[in-house]
Amino acid sequence: EAGVTQFPSHSVIEKGQTVTLRCDPISGHDNLYWYRRVMGKEIKFLLHFVKESKQDESGMPNNRFLAERTGGTYSTLKVQPAELEDSGVYFCASSPRQGLGEQYFGPGTRLTVT
Amino acid sequence: QKEVEQDPGPLSVPEGAIVSLNCTYSNSAFQYFMWYRQYSRKGPELLMYTYSSGNKEDGRFTAQVDKSSKYISLFIRDSQPSDSATYLCAMSVPKAGNNRKLIWGLGTSLAVNP
Numbered sequence: 001e002a003g004v005t006q007f008p009s010h011s012v013i014e015k016g017q018t019v020t021l022r023c024d025p026i027s028g029h030d031n032l033y034w035y036r037r038v039m040g041k042e043i044k045f046l047l048h049f050v051k052e053s054k055q056d057e058s059g060m061p062n063n064r065f066l067a068e069r070t071g072g073t074y075s076t077l078k079v080q081p082a083e084l085e086d087s088g089v090y091f092c093a094s095s096p097r098q099g100l101g102e103q104y105f106g107p108g109t110r111l112t113v114t
Numbered sequence: 115q116k117e118v119e120q121d122p123g124p125l126s127v128p129e130g131a132i133v134s135l136n137c138t139y140s141n142s143a144f145q146y147f148m149w150y151r152q153y154s155r156k157g158p159e160l161l162m163y164t165y166s167s168g169n170k171e172d173g174r175f176t177a178q179v180d181k182s183s184k185y186i187s188l189f190i191r192d193s194q195p196s197d198s199a200t201y202l203c204a205m206s207v208p209k210a211g212n213n214r215k216l217i218w219g220l221g222t223s224l225a226v227n228p
Binding site for chain 1: 116118155156157158159160202204209215216217218219220221
């Protein structure tokens, strides 16, 4: 069984540009989560999808971030326009169940905004 | 004050040593207490989780929770070089709709030397 995959593994963009991160969850997992880790800080929750619906987006930093999950399969996280403080590692996780269902993490996308 | 405190280390031990990793927390609403292991350039991987105060054992790993002191620990017996990784504690707070949100520690970097 393939794990959670994320693309790209690393992205370097200039301030003001747009970047789109993609996450492919484990097949059949309805729950999909986005997290971010800024250097020197803890991993922070961004949002949670159940199928194609946003269950909780309380962690999204601001309206420059837009997450979608069309058809309840893969998800994208777009940052537009990117700022320096958006740099960090963005993790995606999926889970077959809500509640405390084990979350399986992808390897992350390392975003550097210069 | 952070909700979850974890010493980032680094912690360096010889092979075969007993390792003790710890987190403290301030939020009495935390329900589940988890330990994740993260290898370099990989996503976090769930090792163990506990709900109540007490010990839970899984092979060489023991998770301990003391809710009265708001303190959790992970013990690794007979540590191996393959245990070298970052260990993150995470705690869940209940949300509406049987969902839970994870609050993370900084992670402790562990090196087990042959």
